[in-house]
Amino acid sequence: MNLQTTLPFAIRKKSFYGNKGDTPSLDFSNASLGNTPTRRYTPTVKKMVDISSESESDSDAENVVNENNNITKTPLKTPKRRRGKNEAKEENGSTPPKQVKTLSPTTPSTLLGQLSLISPEKQDKLAPKKLFPSSKYSEARKALHSALPENLVGREAELCKLEEYIQFHLDNETSGSLYVSGPPGTGKTASLSKIMLKPKFKKAFQIVYVNCTTMKSASSIYSKIIQELGLKTTKSARGSKTAIEKYLAQSHKMLLLVLDEMDQLETKNQAVLYSIFEWPSIPESKLVLVGLANALNLTDTILPRLQARCELKPTLLHFQSYTKQQIMDIITERLKEANVLDIFTGTAMQLLAGKVAAVSGDIRRALDIGRRVVEIAESQKMMQVLQPTNENDANPDSASTAESANEKPVDFKEVRSVLNKVYGGSENADSEESSFPVQQKILLCSLMLILNKSKNKDVNMGKLHQVYRKVCMKRNLQVLDMSEFVSLCSLIETRGILRLMMKKETRLSKVSLQWDQEVLTAALQDKVLTSEIINDVTCLPN
Amino acid sequence: NKPNIPKTPSKNTKKISMETPTKSMAKMCLTPSMHQRTVNIVKPSTPLQEARLKLHVSVLPKSLPCREEQFNDIYSFLHARLSDKSGGCIYISGVPGTGKTATVNEVIRCLKKSMDAGKLTNFEFIDINGMKLSEPRQAYVQIWKQLTGQKTTWEEAHKLLQERFSKSNSKRGMTLLLVDELDLLCTKRQDVVYNLLDWPTKTGAKLVVVTIANTMDLPERVLMGKVTSRLGLSRLTFPPYNYKQLEEIVASRLRGFNAFGGETIQLVARKVAAVSGDARRALDICRRATEIAENNDREIVSMIDVKRAVDEMIASPKIQAIKHCSEMERVFLQAVCSEVHRTGVEEVVFQNVYLQLGPLCTLNGEKTPNVTEALAMCARLGAWRLLLCEHSRLDVHQRLLLNVSTDDVQFAIKAVEV
Numbered sequence: 001m002n003l004q005t006t007l008p009f010a011i012r013k014k015s016f017y018g019n020k021g022d023t024p025s026l027d028f029s030n031a032s033l034g035n036t037p038t039r040r041y042t043p044t045v046k047k048m049v050d051i052s053s054e055s056e057s058d059s060d061a062e063n064v065v066n067e068n069n070n071i072t073k074t075p076l077k078t079p080k081r082r083r084g085k086n087e088a089k090e091e092n093g094s095t096p097p098k099q100v101k102t103l104s105p106t107t108p109s110t111l112l113g114q115l116s117l118i119s120p121e122k123q124d125k126l127a128p129k130k131l132f133p134s135s136k137y138s139e140a141r142k143a144l145h146s147a148l149p150e151n152l153v154g155r156e157a158e159l160c161k162l163e164e165y166i167q168f169h170l171d172n173e174t175s176g177s178l179y180v181s182g183p184p185g186t187g188k189t190a191s192l193s194k195i196m197l198k199p200k201f202k203k204a205f206q207i208v209y210v211n212c213t214t215m216k217s218a219s220s221i222y223s224k225i226i227q228e229l230g231l232k233t234t235k236s237a238r239g240s241k242t243a244i245e246k247y248l249a250q251s252h253k254m255l256l257l258v259l260d261e262m263d264q265l266e267t268k269n270q271a272v273l274y275s276i277f278e279w280p281s282i283p284e285s286k287l288v289l290v291g292l293a294n295a296l297n298l299t300d301t302i303l304p305r306l307q308a309r310c311e312l313k314p315t316l317l318h319f320q321s322y323t324k325q326q327i328m329d330i331i332t333e334r335l336k337e338a339n340v341l342d343i344f345t346g347t348a349m350q351l352l353a354g355k356v357a358a359v360s361g362d363i364r365r366a367l368d369i370g371r372r373v374v375e376i377a378e379s380q381k382m383m384q385v386l387q388p389t390n391e392n393d394a395n396p397d398s399a400s401t402a403e404s405a406n407e408k409p410v411d412f413k414e415v416r417s418v419l420n421k422v423y424g425g426s427e428n429a430d431s432e433e434s435s436f437p438v439q440q441k442i443l444l445c446s447l448m449l450i451l452n453k454s455k456n457k458d459v460n461m462g463k464l465h466q467v468y469r470k471v472c473m474k475r476n477l478q479v480l481d482m483s484e485f486v487s488l489c490s491l492i493e494t495r496g497i498l499r500l501m502m503k504k505e506t507r508l509s510k511v512s513l514q515w516d517q518e519v520l521t522a523a524l525q526d527k528v529l530t531s532e533i534i535n536d537v538t539c540l541p542n
Numbered sequence: 543n544k545p546n547i548p549k550t551p552s553k554n555t556k557k558i559s560m561e562t563p564t565k566s567m568a569k570m571c572l573t574p575s576m577h578q579r580t581v582n583i584v585k586p587s588t589p590l591q592e593a594r595l596k597l598h599v600s601v602l603p604k605s606l607p608c609r610e611e612q613f614n615d616i617y618s619f620l621h622a623r624l625s626d627k628s629g630g631c632i633y634i635s636g637v638p639g640t641g642k643t644a645t646v647n648e649v650i651r652c653l654k655k656s657m658d659a660g661k662l663t664n665f666e667f668i669d670i671n672g673m674k675l676s677e678p679r680q681a682y683v684q685i686w687k688q689l690t691g692q693k694t695t696w697e698e699a700h701k702l703l704q705e706r707f708s709k710s711n712s713k714r715g716m717t718l719l720l721v722d723e724l725d726l727l728c729t730k731r732q733d734v735v736y737n738l739l740d741w742p743t744k745t746g747a748k749l750v751v752v753t754i755a756n757t758m759d760l761p762e763r764v765l766m767g768k769v770t771s772r773l774g775l776s777r778l779t780f781p782p783y784n785y786k787q788l789e790e791i792v793a794s795r796l797r798g799f800n801a802f803g804g805e806t807i808q809l810v811a812r813k814v815a816a817v818s819g820d821a822r823r824a825l826d827i828c829r830r831a832t833e834i835a836e837n838n839d840r841e842i843v844s845m846i847d848v849k850r851a852v853d854e855m856i857a858s859p860k861i862q863a864i865k866h867c868s869e870m871e872r873v874f875l876q877a878v879c880s881e882v883h884r885t886g887v888e889e890v891v892f893q894n895v896y897l898q899l900g901p902l903c904t905l906n907g908e909k910t911p912n913v914t915e916a917l918a919m920c921a922r923l924g925a926w927r928l929l930l931c932e933h934s935r936l937d938v939h940q941r942l943l944l945n946v947s948t949d950d951v952q953f954a955i956k957a958v959e960v
Contacts, residue, residue, distance in 0.1 A: 138626060145628045146774070147745040184771035213733045213740070214704055216697055261768070264731060294768055364743075368774040379618050422775045437782060438816040462888070466947050480817065481858035482946075491637050491818055496759035505930050507945055 136340045137378040143338035144331070144371040146364050148190055153333045154326030155187050158319055162195050165315065169288045170204055170254060175280035177289040177312070179262075179299045182319025185362030188292045191319075192258055205256040205288070212264040218272040221265065225257070241275065248285040255287045262291040263298055270302055277303060281312055289314075321361025327353035330363060331370055343374065348415045355419050373418050377410050439480060440492055441524055445533035446471050447498075448517055453537050461486065461500075462507040463541070470539040482507070590843070593801035594832045597792070599822050602644065607794045608787040609645050615778055616649045616752075623750045624653065624665055624716050629742030631751045631773055633724075635758045636780025639820030642754050643722060645780075650718065665716035672726030678734040681727060685719065700737070710746020717749045724755040728764050735765065739772040782819025785811040791821055792828055801832065806848045813852050827851050860946045863926060864954035870911060872955055873902050874919050875928065879948045892920060893938040913938065 208228040222240035335341045356366040446468040472479045501510040586592045668688045679696040686699035761770040788811035814824040831851040835843040877898040881890040903910040924931035930943040
């Protein structure tokens with residue numbers, strides 16, 4: 001992490017200082033120093049500054065930064081070898097001159113060698129060609145990833161409960177089962193994997209984590225568990241089941257079995273789930289079973305027989321969807337880690353969190369939207385910056401000033417536009433495109449005509465075609481044949497406006513309108529045509 | 543090369559020994575090849591032929607006109623993910639023939655170019671197509687095959703992929719996976735889609751998944767909540783082309799040829815844009831128009847040729863079919879129409895139709911066919927799908943449904959009489 005954060009800053013700062021001279025601004029130096037907890041190499045830095053200021057006539061601050069980068073990155077080695085290694089490792093997108101810059105020469109002689117490689121003029125020339133290899137934006141983008149995070153903000157209580165539960169069973173050496181439920185994206189798996197990574201549990205337990213979606217069928221879970229336990233494998237499912245049960249009856253280490261996406265194990269008679277949930281009741285089993293799924297009452301609905309025996313009934317733990325405050329906390333935490341907290345303004349964050357919390361409370365969505373907002377802001381910035389560079393290529397400084405000046409925080413406006421795109425629904429998307437083919441418009445209008453004016457609201461394809469035909473004839477438009485008409489309907493279906501219930505005969509398949517009529521009229525946009533057709537009762541069959 | 547030394551027969555037979563099928567299967571190192579053509583293909587000579595070659599759907603143009611915005615969106619997304627080395631998914635939707643796959647492939651080509659130039663980290667590109675898989679789980683086999691070249695069963699491939707993507711390996715580059723026709727991978731359990739979309743969320747996977755499908759609301763309509771949540775909200779919709787865009791697409795392919803006269807392309811573009819906005823269709827109609835022009839010995843495709851091609855493509859064969867029915871069959875269709883008119887219900891019973899048939903025949907001055915003949919007629923019309931009939935064992939009680947509109951029948955019959 002350190003490595004990634006400091007390197008980009010250096011490059012950005014370089015251009016900044018290059019313009020403003022030697023006065024280092026406070027916030028920037030803080031940022032870089034905070035990231036590099038280094039005491040060991042400070043003398044080297046000083047020395048380096050002296051040398052380079054003599055030979056390269058570059059600014060002090062720049063050298064300090066470069067130096068810091070280098071030392072955090074690679075231990076001292078001979079320069080040549082390091083360069084080779086660096087280039088091999090980091091040929092991703094950085095142009096040669098930059099790389100040479102970040103290398104730290106350890107002796108004056110190597111420094112001289114470096115000087116001869118690329119002159120400062122050439123560096124300046126090459127620098128603007130690179131499209132912002134690293135900036136706050138990309139840092140923020142990286143920070144808002146939806147992979148497993150390091151610390152779980154907003155799930156402290158649940159983590160505590162989980163830990164307590166497992167600790168309790170660990171202390172008493174008893175078995176127990178736990179069912180964790182919650183909507184998607186509320187951090188169930190993340191919490192569990194955090195618990196599993198705890199050293200004390202790692203030591204005390206033999207941990208088996210199974211994601212049930214990866215199973216071929218429900219019963220193949222036994223062989224998977226056997227594999228994880230390191231038992232002797234058998235071919236048949238029953239054989240492996242008995243092997244596990246035998247293992248559980250023997251004396252063994254405490255076992256923590258985590259079944260992710262447990263609802264995938266559903267079968268006709270739930271034999272697999274029942275037998276798994278019965279394992280904790282085996283004497284001396286010492287098994288802590290944790291099942292994860294989305295449904296709140298999965299254990300009640302698909303495993304009703306467990307209710308009969310109290311010792312078998314799993315303890316329930318529900319993960320609530322994230323609240324607005326929690327989502328804000330998570331995003332703030334993530335951005336703080338990457339040191340780009342100021343990329344979002346307060347209102348922007350409020351809006352984002354509020355909207356996502358109101359709709360689903362799914363943190364994956366929140367992070368996704370956050371990342372999307374940053375991406376859009378970045379692409380806009382890129383366009384702005386590209387403009388001046390194209391005009392006057394001779395002056396590369398203009399690009400770099402624009403680059404640093406444009407890295408402004410994401411505001412209310414951008415977040416709103418992304419949210420509207422995502423949550424505004426299909427009607428919003430369509431109003432921008434305004435591209436319904438004419439025949440599709442007429443088809444939809446005819447459907448609305450039938451729904452509004454006809455007595456019989458039951459619409460099938462044949463009837464719709466009949467009305468559509470009349471409407472077309474009246475307007476002197478080409479009438480599509482039935483077979484063509486069916487494909488037209490299915491094209492509209494892909495937009496989610498219609499739903500076709502296919503029967504054996506396509507003529508009899510039912511057509512139902514999925515959107516609200518007002519929304520649809522707004523999406524069609526052609527007000528004159530629409531209202532004309534919708535009120536044209538003569539086209540209806542008598 | 544050694545001189546050809548004759549060998550004793552016994553030695554020869556040993557060498558020749560044929561491989562058993564299992565052995566050649568096990569080898570698998572042979573690349574499949576196709577039989578070569580013995581004659582060379584004739585190069586196109588006339589401008590019309592050349593234009594036809596250029597207009598073929600399979601010819602990929604150098605740049606995709608009218609899709610710049612979508613190209614930029616996808617490019618910026620993929621570029622950001624690849625340079626960040628973080629995983630992610632994007633869902634691309636749009637009706638057929640709007641350039642989804644072509645745009646994505648173009649983006650990937652650009653990314654590969656910048657990878658070769660050293661501006662981007664190495665990435666591996668894999669594409670699977672839901673349509674080309676016999677079963678959704680075969681996707682694992684295909685992915686693994688493209689990653690390593692080995693062929694295994696899906697269980698094994700799945701296990702290996704799971705291992706590969708859940709363990710982080712700093713040496714490995716990014717992987718870019720293109721899933722075309724995503725809706726075909728959705729089974730009841732949706733385990734394949736879940737796995738494909740779950741791998742990118744793992745820290746060590748370094749996998750970017752691009753999914754393409756037709757339906758705009760597929761994630762909400764078909765996929766489970768947890769799958770939709772993993773799919774994320776990076777979505778992109780390709781709108782259908784409007785007539786200006788279609789015109790530009792065709793014109794950009796024909797740049798340098800003057801095979802098409804004046805407004806002809808515009809006519810095609812407008813006709814297609816009014817129905818579906820499918821670029822494939824516009825290209826096909828243009829190709830057909832060149833064929834028609836060639837048959838008529840014209841140098842340049844004229845408006846008449848295009849008109850004929852459009853009529854052929856958007857043709858309605860049913861009226862033609864009715865026109866070519868026998869006289870009695872037409873009367874039978876008329877009888878069905880009048881029965882529908884009488885009852886007001888679309889579904890009619892054969893015996894009632896037969897009752898209508900009598901007076902109609904008398905009116906025409908013809909002998910009324912007996913029930914057997916009428917049933918045979920009914921079965922014939924049913925086989926042409928002008929009528930929808932029930933099984934013929936139901937005899938006179940079978941119900942009939944007109945598969946063409948009553949207007950069509952009247953129109954066709956009038957046209958014959960005139």
